[in-house]
Amino acid sequence: MNLFKIVWSYLAAKPLNTFLNVFLMSLGVSIITILLLLSTQFEERITKNAQGIDLVVGAKGSPLQLILSSIYHIDYPTGNIPLEEAQKIARNRMVKQALPMSLGDNYQGRRIVGTDTAYLSHFGMKIQEGRRWEKKMEAVIGAEVAETLGLGIGDEFHGAHGIGGGGHVHDYAAYTVVGIATPTGLIPDQLILTSLESVWHVHDSHDHDHDHDHDEDHKDHDHDNGVHQHGNNHDHDHDHKHDDQKETKKNKAVATSPSDDSDGEGMSFEEIQRLQKARAAAQAGNVRADDREITAMLITYRTPNAVIQFPRMVNQIGELQSASPAFETARLFNLIGIGVSLLQGLAYVIVLVAALSVFIALYNAMKERKYDLAIMRTMGASKGKLATLLMMEGAVLAFLGAAFGLILGHLTISLVTGFFSQTDTLGVDGQLFLVQELYLLIGAVVLGVISALIPAIQAYKIDISETLAEG
């Protein structure tokens, strides 16, 4: 026999009361836990992934969108920028490192990112198997991609248009997996990385394919992300009816010559004309590599002074905009913070209501149990022991509520991350336990003890003789 067993017997004797108190407390604690897990991991993830990136240069549009699409691979890109302009910026003396990126395709929902190998080093991605890409159409896959898609060295796959899943498959150009990166715990674990040339090549071939059968292509291929522009050489002069307002630039003919393996068989007269025009332009050297485009560039400054001068300089260049990850993410946290604070406030109110409910339950219990308590006193229980008994009951109720709340919070996060791939990109893990949760548990128990304080004082002051005489 011990005090806990006595407490438990009282709780078990009133299952509905106990359940309601525990449920109310667990509801409040679970909301706090969810918000805690989401905001902490989200903030950590956001900060960690942007480490070492001082500025992102991309097409004009929403700076937050540029940051989200280029660093966190969540949103759609704002458009493309000329490679030549990007190269000029990269050569600036204030720039220590410039990582170019070309987006636009995916494989089974995992984004294919054209970049250079410095991207791997920047994010601390080592090669656990295979090697880095050396040639066109070679790819290094992130650890998480390898695990979830079951890709291995030597496997081939075809990218699909768009940055989500389910776009038009570029079945004319296959990527080969040549390397698998070590896990970093960062977003690049979820990416397929290749050279810029590979992305350009896919879209060059794609454009060529368009020349053949663009009517069909445009039916099932919606260009919804607006980034199907880098390095493409669409020489067809019709207007794409892009639904997506995010697309800021019109497709334009640039760069490479169309493949020569097309003999024009089965093509309409207009298509053959366009193809011939493109070939002629290529042969005449009118299309230069400098006319290619990239989606964005991740910049690291050489000097802190660049913070003031450099973004201003970039923004003065017509089609370009710069976005500071630190500034934009702080703005994002502020925006999210209002909602989080409101929800947290609501959760704390629920926890307080739960504490009040525990108090009412124990206060009423005191009236019912005064004979029990008086009898215990006759058996030698001290006043302090009776008060402890009541406070323990409050603490146990609060502990159970908080513990179930924590479990519920983690389960909810795990289920949500299982259902929505977007949260997967955010890297929110339902199995991660934070030290703040321990404080939450302790706080709830302390609150439970406080709510039992008045009934405990009543128990302490109980007059044994008078109580027994009443009975």
Added chain:
Amino acid sequence: MLQLKQVIKKYGARRIQFRDYQFEKGGQHAIIGASGSGKTTFLHLVAGLLRSDEGEISWNEKSYHSFSQNDFDEFRSQTIGIIFQRPHLIRTLNVLDNLRLAAFLSKNEVDDQWLPDLLEKLGLAGKENQSVTTLSQGESQRLAIARAVVHRPELLLADEPTASLDDQNCDRVLQLLTQVAEETGATLIITTHDQRVKKIIDNTIELIHEPI
């Protein structure tokens, strides 16, 4: 030995003055008095549940006046077992756990065999895991007796233990009380208005308090 000397208890304007009593160790006594004669007050004073306003109560020549609140708690847990008119069992615990609770609160270690033996002796064997709410009135009272003696007290106090019992159960309870007191060597003091007690307990004292 329990001694009461010129004990007075005040309830506002009402005062109860008790005669001097002396109870030898191991003796069995019945204090018989009419309703309102102060039987319960007497018992509560002896148990340390009430403090006398005047006079002196002492146990083994140690005055109750020298006891602090904690000393009384300790004294009750080690020395006294009390049985009330109503059993006042803890309804959320089963039969055995009611006994274990008594042992726990009295901080006395009870050997494993003592509790089953006690239940056997009191006719409650086989009911160990039964909820106390399922016991009959007689069984409940017997369990209350078992609970009072679980820590083998030196002084066993019973307040109207037979008041609500029929003759058969009254006899049984009294027999049990005297038997258990005898076996544990406890001094037994029963306060009652029930004249049936005289049949079992020879040493009966009429409780007469001096009106003031």
